[in-house]
Amino acid sequence: xxxxxxxxxxxRNASKLFLDGAVVAFRQLDLEVRTQEILxxxxxxxxxxxxxxxxxxxxxxxxxxxxxxxxxxxxxxPDSVAMVFQHFGLLPWKTVxxxxxxxxxxxxxxxxxxxxxVGHYLDLAGLSGFEQHYPYQLSGGMQQRVGLxxxxxxxxxxxxxxxxxxxxxxxxxxxxxxxxxxxxxxxDERKTMVFITHxxxxxxxxxDRVAVMTARPGRLKEVIEMPFGxxxxxxxxxxxxxxxxxxxxxWHQLHTAPKRxxxxxxxx
Amino acid sequence: MTVQSADPTVTLDxxxxxxxxxxxxxxRAATNRRWRRSAENAVIRIVSLAIVLGLxxxxxxxxxxxxxxxxxxxxxxxxxxxxxGELWTYLWPSLVVLFLGLTTAAVAGVxxxxxxARFRVLDVALGVYITFLYSTxxxxxxxxxxxxxxxxxxAKVIILFLFAFFPxxxxxxxxxxxxxxxLLEVGRAFRCSERQLWTNIIxxxxxxxxxxxxxxxxxxxxxxxxxxxxxxAISGIGYLIVRTASTYQVDKMFVPIVTLxxxxxxxxxxxxxxxxxxxxxxxxxxxx
Numbered sequence: 311x312x313x314x315x316x317x318x319x320x321x322r323n324a325s326k327l328f329l330d331g332a333v334v335a336f337r338q339l340d341l342e343v344r345t346q347e348i349l350x351x352x353x354x355x356x357x358x359x360x361x362x363x364x365x366x367x368x369x370x371x372x373x374x375x376x377x378x379x380x381x382x383x384x385x386x387x388p389d390s391v392a393m394v395f396q397h398f399g400l401l402p403w404k405t406v407x408x409x410x411x412x413x414x415x416x417x418x419x420x421x422x423x424x425x426x427x428v429g430h431y432l433d434l435a436g437l438s439g440f441e442q443h444y445p446y447q448l449s450g451g452m453q454q455r456v457g458l459x460x461x462x463x464x465x466x467x468x469x470x471x472x473x474x475x476x477x478x479x480x481x482x483x484x485x486x487x488x489x490x491x492x493x494x495x496x497x498d499e500r501k502t503m504v505f506i507t508h509x510x511x512x513x514x515x516x517x518d519r520v521a522v523m524t525a526r527p528g529r530l531k532e533v534i535e536m537p538f539g540x541x542x543x544x545x546x547x548x549x550x551x552x553x554x555x556x557x558x559x560x561w562h563q564l565h566t567a568p569k570r571x572x573x574x575x576x577x578x
Numbered sequence: 579m580t581v582q583s584a585d586p587t588v589t590l591d592x593x594x595x596x597x598x599x600x601x602x603x604x605x606r607a608a609t610n611r612r613w614r615r616s617a618e619n620a621v622i623r624i625v626s627l628a629i630v631l632g633l634x635x636x637x638x639x640x641x642x643x644x645x646x647x648x649x650x651x652x653x654x655x656x657x658x659x660x661x662x663g664e665l666w667t668y669l670w671p672s673l674v675v676l677f678l679g680l681t682t683a684a685v686a687g688v689x690x691x692x693x694x695a696r697f698r699v700l701d702v703a704l705g706v707y708i709t710f711l712y713s714t715x716x717x718x719x720x721x722x723x724x725x726x727x728x729x730x731x732x733a734k735v736i737i738l739f740l741f742a743f744f745p746x747x748x749x750x751x752x753x754x755x756x757x758x759x760x761l762l763e764v765g766r767a768f769r770c771s772e773r774q775l776w777t778n779i780i781x782x783x784x785x786x787x788x789x790x791x792x793x794x795x796x797x798x799x800x801x802x803x804x805x806x807x808x809x810x811a812i813s814g815i816g817y818l819i820v821r822t823a824s825t826y827q828v829d830k831m832f833v834p835i836v837t838l839x840x841x842x843x844x845x846x847x848x849x850x851x852x853x854x855x856x857x858x859x860x861x862x863x864x865x866x
Contacts, residue, residue, distance in 0.1 A: 367767055387769050399764035402859035403782040412778075413768040446859045464768075 318468055318502040319343035319366055323375035326361050331373075335361040336528030338375070341521060343468075348494065348503040350517030352510055354564060358528025359506045360396075363472050366504065367393050379468065388468075392461035396473040398453045400445040400460075407432070407441035409456050413464040424463075431459040434493065451482035458490075462499070471505040475512065487515060488544050495541045510560050515547055520556075522563045531563055644826045651829040652836065659833050668818040669837065675731060675814065676803050679738025683795055686739075687746020688788060694747070695754035712744040716802065720809050734806035734814070741802030745794035753787025754780055786857040793849040800842050 320342050326335040336358035343349045351359045364370045366377055368387040379388045392413060400409045408415075410428045419427075432438055435455040445453050454474060461469060475483040493499050507513050513520045514536060522531045534556070538547050547553055631649050638648035659665040694701045694708070720737055727733035757780050765779045807816020815834045822831040853860075 369763055369766060387767055389769070393767045395760070395764065397760055399760060401761060401764075401779065401782070403785075403857070404778075416765075416768050416770050416774055416778075444859060460768075 317342045317378070318345040318380065319504065320378040321362075321366075321375070322378070324362070324365065324372050324377055325374040326358065326365060326370070327373045334358075334527035336523070336530075339528075339530055341530060341533070343502060343504055344518075345502055346500045347518040348505060348516055349519050349521060350505045350507060350513035351521045351523055352507055352513040352560065352564075353523030353528070354525050355508060356528075357523040357525035359523050360472055362523075362528070363393075363470050363504060363506050366468075367391055367470050390467040391470060392464050392466035392468070393470040393472065394454070394457050394461050394474045396476050398445070398450075398457045398477070400453055400456055402445055404444075405441065406437060406443050406445070406448070406456050409445065410437075410459040410463060412460055417464060427463045427465070428459065431462050435459050435489075449482070450478050451486060454478065454486065455489075467502060469501045469503045471503060473506050473508065476508065483512075484544075487512060491516065491542055491544060510557055510564075511548075513560070514553060514556050515542075515544055520560065522560055524564060534560070643828065645828065647829040647832060652832040655827075655829040656833045656836070659830060665818075665833060665837065668813070668815050668834065671731070672803055672807060672814040672816070675734040675738055675806065676799060678731075678735045679802065680742055680795060680799050682735070683739045683742035683799070684746055684792060687743050687791065687795070688750045691747040691750025691788075691791075692754065695751045708744065708747060712748060716740050716744075716798075717805065720805065724809060729810040729812055733810060734803070737806040737809075738799050738802040741805075742795035742799040745798060746788075746791045749787045749791025749794065750784060753784030753791075756787065757783035786853065786860050789849060789853045789856055793846060793853075796845045796849060797842065800838065800845075804838065 321339050324339045324341075325337045327333065327337075328335060339362065351362070353359045361370065365372050366379065366384065368384045368391070371385075377384045380390055382388070401412065404412070407428060410432055411424045414424045414427060432441065435458065437452065437455055437459065440448065440452065445456065448456070454477075457474070475486050478486065494501070494503070505513070505516055517536050518540075519533055519535050521533045523529065524531050536556070537552055538550065635648050635650060638646055638651075643651075656665075690704075690708075694704060716737075719740060723733055723736050723740070727736055761779050761783065762775070765775045770778065803814070804816040804819075807814035808820060810817075815838065818834045819831055822828075822834075
């Protein structure tokens with residue numbers, strides 16, 4: 311009905327309450343994710359951003375409102391969506407190769423397809439030679455690369471990233487951020503991406519837009535366009551004066567939210 | 579109020595090589611330490627064994643041979659009993675019972691454990707009996723089984739089954755229930771069917787629990803085996819203990835006892851190896 315192709319994901323009045331309504335994860339959320347954009351959602355822990363992502367992924371149901379993925383209301387995990395988890399979510403009894411092939415194998419892809427696609431992405435992620443290793447033999451950064459390969463291999467239209475780099479050390483995190491940016495510049499890898507993070511820097515660096523969420527009850531405070539185009543040079547972005555401004559602005563947004571909200575910027 | 583921007587300190591350029599060397603050194607040091615530790619342990623065990631056996635030999639020789647014996651006498655008895663085939667004659671039927679009882683208990687235990695974990699109705703309907711029977715000392719049921727099944731192999735297999743079944747079933751059930759919910763979510767996110775979820779995530783996740791159940795079952799199964807022999811008392815290694823004891827051949831009596839000990843230790847060690855084999859990731863976690 312209303313602007314079908316532009317929005318890859320559309321949340322309308324979406325609310326999620328837990329424990330018979332005693333705990334509000336988020337309430338009356340309206341959000342549009344444009345096709346092929348990277349939308350970062352930043353917020354403190356407990357603001358319901360991860361719950362929101364799980365609702366898009368069809369892993370949990372909304373309490374009210376709806377979420378449309380590719381124009382269709384979500385009920386159960388949609389076909390065009392793949393998820394990358396904060397805890398990596400690799401199966402310890404499968405090798406790197408088997409883990410990377412997991413999504414394709416579950417979808418019943420042929421052996422050849424799996425070999426081509428998984429091989430391609432393992433190569434891109436610098437994991438060639440580690441195919442027969444088990445996850446516990448890899449560093450955290452490499453494990454998450456496998457998680458990313460597993461998601462990319464099914465060629466999803468939408469990539470849902472649930473704080474994928476939060477469990478990594480600072481150096482590794484930066485390296486993976488850069489790699490992800492580089493990958494998304496490739497014309498054949500452009501995807502719609504929703505990237506959950508609690509790091510303001512990460513959100514500004516990666517996002518085309520940044521959605522700021524505040525906690526208790528989880529609510530969308532502001533959606534900000536990032537002024538940095540693509541391709542993006544992470545070093546240039548980090549040293550851009552606008553980076554610091556945005557950073558301060560978002561920080562302020564997050565920290566004035568619950569206590570001193572009434573004064574200035576309550577967005578109802 | 580102000581937050582420092584995370585200043586990227588990327589000055590460790592030469593670190594890749596050095597890190598490799600350092601990691602190699604650390605690994606070597608750890609291997610060394612582990613090796614030295616296990617060598618120490620071996621020496622301590624040997625010394626301890628020598629002292630205990632020596633004391634036993636010394637004091638055992640001063641006790642009436644009708645009541646007690648010495649390690650050297652046991653060793654001599656073992657040589658004759660193995661040479662004459664006597665030990666084997668009694669051990670073999672017990673091993674058959676052990677094998678049959680453990681296999682049926684393992685198969686049935688895993689099956690029941692999985693069914694209870696999968697189907698809530700079965701869980702609620704049958705859980706009470708399992709808890710009740712598991713809490714009841716299995717020994718209490720032995721006379722009933724003898725009454726029903728007699729003194730032959732069948733009765734013994736049933737007794738052994740009774741001892742070994744519950745740890746198998748309960749561990750399998752717990753294994754399924756303890757599968758990491760985050761991994762189940764991964765399965766759902768990648769649109770696993772129910773069958774795919776079981777074969778790819780739940781069963782492999784439960785496997786370490788199942789092997790632990792098997793280890794417990796072997797321990798309890800050995801108890802059941804000897805108990806069945808003692809109670810029915812016409813064959814098996816337990817009967818050999820009863821017979822030699824009632825004829826005051828204490829040195830010969832210790833031979834089946836030691837055999838049982840060796841059997842238990844061997845089976846448990848084998849299952850530990852199996853555990854490492856089926857779930858190497860848990861072993862890696864233990865090492866750190």
